[in-house]
Amino acid sequence: MSITCRIRLIERKPICSNAKTSTVEASLSVFTKRPFCLESPELQELSSKLTPEVIAMGGDVGLFEYRLNEMRNLVWPFDKHALTTALQCYCNAKNFDKALMVFDDLNEKGWVDQHILAILVLCYSKCGEVDMAFELIGWADKNLKIRVNEKTIYVLIHGFVREYRVDKALKLYDRMKKLGYRPDFSVYDVLIKGLCLVRDGNVDKAYHLLSMKILIQLVFKQSLMVCAMLITLDLLREMCVYGHEPWIKHYTLLVKKLCELGKAAEAYNFLTNMTKEGFLLDLIAYAATIDGFLNINKLDHSLKLFREICERGYCPDVATYNTIIKGLCKAKRITEAEDIWNDILDKGLVPLVVTYNLLIDGWCKDGDTDQAVQCFSRMIEEEQEPNVITYSTLVDGLCKAGKPDDTLNLWSEMEHKGCDTNKIAYMALINGLCKCRKPDVALIYLQKMEEEGMLPDTYIYKALIDAFASDSNTAMAHEVLEKMVKRGTASINM
Numbered sequence: 001m002s003i004t005c006r007i008r009l010i011e012r013k014p015i016c017s018n019a020k021t022s023t024v025e026a027s028l029s030v031f032t033k034r035p036f037c038l039e040s041p042e043l044q045e046l047s048s049k050l051t052p053e054v055i056a057m058g059g060d061v062g063l064f065e066y067r068l069n070e071m072r073n074l075v076w077p078f079d080k081h082a083l084t085t086a087l088q089c090y091c092n093a094k095n096f097d098k099a100l101m102v103f104d105d106l107n108e109k110g111w112v113d114q115h116i117l118a119i120l121v122l123c124y125s126k127c128g129e130v131d132m133a134f135e136l137i138g139w140a141d142k143n144l145k146i147r148v149n150e151k152t153i154y155v156l157i158h159g160f161v162r163e164y165r166v167d168k169a170l171k172l173y174d175r176m177k178k179l180g181y182r183p184d185f186s187v188y189d190v191l192i193k194g195l196c197l198v199r200d201g202n203v204d205k206a207y208h209l210l211s212m213k214i215l216i217q218l219v220f221k222q223s224l225m226v227c228a229m230l231i232t233l234d235l236l237r238e239m240c241v242y243g244h245e246p247w248i249k250h251y252t253l254l255v256k257k258l259c260e261l262g263k264a265a266e267a268y269n270f271l272t273n274m275t276k277e278g279f280l281l282d283l284i285a286y287a288a289t290i291d292g293f294l295n296i297n298k299l300d301h302s303l304k305l306f307r308e309i310c311e312r313g314y315c316p317d318v319a320t321y322n323t324i325i326k327g328l329c330k331a332k333r334i335t336e337a338e339d340i341w342n343d344i345l346d347k348g349l350v351p352l353v354v355t356y357n358l359l360i361d362g363w364c365k366d367g368d369t370d371q372a373v374q375c376f377s378r379m380i381e382e383e384q385e386p387n388v389i390t391y392s393t394l395v396d397g398l399c400k401a402g403k404p405d406d407t408l409n410l411w412s413e414m415e416h417k418g419c420d421t422n423k424i425a426y427m428a429l430i431n432g433l434c435k436c437r438k439p440d441v442a443l444i445y446l447q448k449m450e451e452e453g454m455l456p457d458t459y460i461y462k463a464l465i466d467a468f469a470s471d472s473n474t475a476m477a478h479e480v481l482e483k484m485v486k487r488g489t490a491s492i493n494m
Contacts, residue, residue: 080111091123118152125159150181161194259292287320294327329362364397392425399432439467
């Protein structure tokens with residue numbers, strides 16, 4: 001940074017008559033509107049040392065410069081205290097040009113210290129000028145042999161991360177350690193969060209993140225997120241060295257972020273490395289990784305990890321079991337899903353409604369509606385209340401199995417129990433009845449659906465038209481067609 005500007009306090013006329021009335025100005029009227037008050041030595045000292053400080057806090061540059069002009073007219077010297085206050089005022093007003101002029105004057109007089117440096121550095125950071133703040137720190141260290149204090153570094157690291165400049169935050173963290181400062185818990189917390197939110201980029205950016213040994217060892221084809229993972233592991237390890245106990249959220253956040261990016265394998269490796277380092281991990285991180293493998297269609301990897309944590313003494317909760325059942329049902333491995341179900345019961349856990357829904361859906365899609373109905377009956381016996389998803393799933397499965405009567409009985413039971421229907425449930429019923437060649441009954445439910453203020457998707461009308469046409473009922477097919485066109489026209493007009 002080139003700091004060559006010299007301070008030039010501009011000559012200006014008194015501005016009290018034109019300045020906006022503010023709380024600060026009103027409270028200082030004794031000094032700004034009654035010049036004779038400055039004749040008292042005590043008031044002169046109070047005016048020069050206290051009043052500018054109060055004005056500086058509000059960042060009122062106009063009022064502050066008026067006071068400086070008063071001081072100069074009285075031939076008062078601008079000492080370190082006055083110039084520091086001027087720097088604070090310009091920084092609060094985000095007037096960097098004048099702030100630098102004052103800083104340069106302080107520097108030429110040899111008055112710059114840790115406090116003065118911190119004022120300007122923190123101002124840059126708060127305004128998002130991260131590069132300027134970091135450059136100023138380096139310049140002061142090299143040219144003035146002045147280093148920012150520990151508290152300032154903490155504030156700057158938080159500010160840099162807030163501006164998504166984790167690269168500078170990590171460099172400042174490295175500088176802090178070299179100065180012999182011991183990071184507190186909040187520093188690790190914000191750095192780990194920042195690394196988890198770091199934006200993905202190329203390898204060059206990753207390499208220049210930090211001159212840490214862990215980055216030098218990276219394979220050049222790895223992504224920035226993988227770099228973040230390894231740095232986070234190093235930070236967690238260091239936390240323990242300094243006596244800080246990492247929170248669950250510190251590693252869980254990174255694991256979830258990796259899984260969101262489709263990097264479940266990297267998340268698994270990260271957890272494995274943490275285990276090797278002696279960390280006792282929480283089930284939440286493992287559950288997130290299991291779900292991450294399922295999202296990239298790696299069911300066997302999910303099952304392997306699930307069995308691993310069970311063998312290590314972890315007791316998965318019902319939500320984790322549901323994740324596995326969902327993956328198995330999606331892959332049409334219903335028998336294995338049933339084994340997981342039995343494991344839930346053997347361990348004394350209580351299946352949730354969503355657990356039953358997953359199995360019912362799995363059996364229906366596998367074409368075994370008898371098992372689905374049996375699961376539904378067991379659900380009732382266990383006093384678990386079926387919801388609209390439960391009924392919709394069974395309705396769709398029974399219709400596909402060619403059991404319209406059972407479907408209608410189930411629908412009546414749903415209405416009798418007061419379960420609120422929705423658009424999806426109605427469409428499943430109407431479409432299913434059409435496939436069972438019962439378009440007349442389906443049309444009745446279409447009318448009920450419309451009476452309840454729900455409009456079906458276009459494919460429902462097409463299903464009814466096809467069903468009526470298959471029964472050689474062209475008149476009804478045309479009637480439904482006209483209704484569909486009318487609905488479509490109405491939507492366009494709207």
